Amino acid sequence: MSGDLAIWTDFGGVITAPVDVTFHDFSTRTGVPTHALKEAMRLVGEAHGTDSMGVLDIPLLDEAAWAHEVEEELARTFGLAADLRDFGDRWFEGRRADQAWLRRLAGLRSRGVFVGMLSNLPPSWERHRRYMADDSCFDDIVCSYAVGHRKPEPEIFEIAAERCGHDPAACVLVDDLEKNCAGAVAAGWQAVHFRDAEQAATEIEELIRARTAASASTG
Template sequence: MSAPLAIWTDFGGVLTPPVDVTFNDFCDRVGVPLYALKEAMRLVGEAHGTDSMGVIDIPLLDEASWSEELETELGRTFGLVADLENFGDRWFDGRPANADWIRHLAAFRDRGAFVGLLSNLPPSWERHRRYMVGDSHFDDIVCSYAVGSRKPEPEIFRIAALRAGRAPHECVLVDDLEKNCAGAVAAGWQAVHFRSAEQAARQIANLMDAAAPVAAPLAAAGI
């Protein structure tokens, strides 16, 4: 009999509103154009040999140092004077949890699935995550800063599968980023590209149905 699937959900953009929505709100709040902030994040990441968020997901810099480098890059590249102090506090200010997806995760657990959180998350943002979605919603939590690897790298998927006690093909990533879904599939996982709670829940339910063991006919069982 196959073990129930391990459903690993992303945090930002899945258990929260879409990241693009938060970016727009944040940029309005700090008075920085969206294009400028994203480019500054890209340039700072590139300077450290990674992408926009890789700098603080592992982390290579703490949040305060990262914010200072972003301010410097905004001034150098765009001539903008910006105050990005307490970046995380302002990023999460007024940002609600996705209550619909939380309910679906609870339903998956009720059906016997392992439900975990698999997130690229800076350490200073962990308290915001816990405030929005408590640890009790998950059977395990794997965050990039704690394991030294981040999606879509294969190592974080290997770690998560081991923590769930499942083979790779018995693990499913639910993520709003296609590159992370592709990384999961490359690691032997299944993946659901999250666009809405209802869409993702339907796909997960179908995967769970397909993975469920079929009872042997009574005659074959000698009954």
């Protein structure tokens, strides 16, 4: 296998458009300012002892209950009357997969590289994920809601490494969030901070070359 690496890609913000773009589009459709929505989500997460999406990613609440709490926080903190029913459907409306990145991943798999998806994902968003990138795109999929841990917690990286059968040092996380990349490195992984498909693919090729060269020198 090329470099004997396991590449684990994030979903939201990597396979999809950047999260800030989605926030902007969602806010435009709903009339809820982005800053207010982000703050209400943060406060709801804080009330449950986690960050803004931690409530959904494990999940601690189902989507409908979480959306209702965010509505209440928007009213309490900002005086905004918001209707966030069917949040996931509206969040993914018009959202498209990064086809350039999916092609890069397919190219890696065609060369024998293990490619998995490692995502903090609410269970109610699985059907949207499958529509954008179905299971056949990956050798394995590890989602927070299914394993009870989320990035950047070390446990989710341990689970993913065990699932793919690679040592942590041979696992690479591709993620748009620096805190998740830092969590991967703390777990003994390598990480690529995703900005666009070409940049991430270039960095992965450099890691493959380095791994191949190291294997040859010890062989």
